[in-house]
Amino acid sequence: MEDKELTRKIIGCFYNVYNVLGFGFLEKVYEKALMLELSENGLYAERQKPIKVYYGNSIVGEYFADVVVENSVILELKACENILDEHEYQLINYLKATEIEIGFLFNFGKKPEFRRKIYSNTKLHL
Secondary structure, X not given: OOHHHHHHHXXXXXXXXXXXXXXXXXXXXXXXXXXXXXXXXXXXXXXXXXXXXXXXXXXXXXXXXXXXXXXXEEEEEXXXXXXXXXXXXXXXXXXXXXXXXXXXXEEEOOXXXXXXXEOOOOOOOO
16 A cells, blocks of 8 residues: 555544544543554554664663554554644654654644654664
8 A cells, every 4th residue: 555545544544533532532542443443444553562772782662652554654642732742752763763654643632633754764773
């Protein structure tokens, strides 16, 4: 599937979940609902996928991406008033630590909002 079509489908799934659930639930509720929506739209997704952070050849940390779609897009989910800079940096760091180059930050806040981030990886690890 082409990146443009994949990202269009993912964004559509985000809005479908928001339109049904609205604002006020915990992030885990949105995560589970989004997983169902992605699956119903024929997309393979994994929840809480571990991401190892390397310094040289040593693992110095491990994070968990909320959702990884088709092994090629990281989704970071929030349920807060507004997207903050630190949320965007968190997603960028996830992209840096993987070979994945496209990420979305989805906020199920009072108004639905998202940010798309692209990080071109030139090396396998930090």
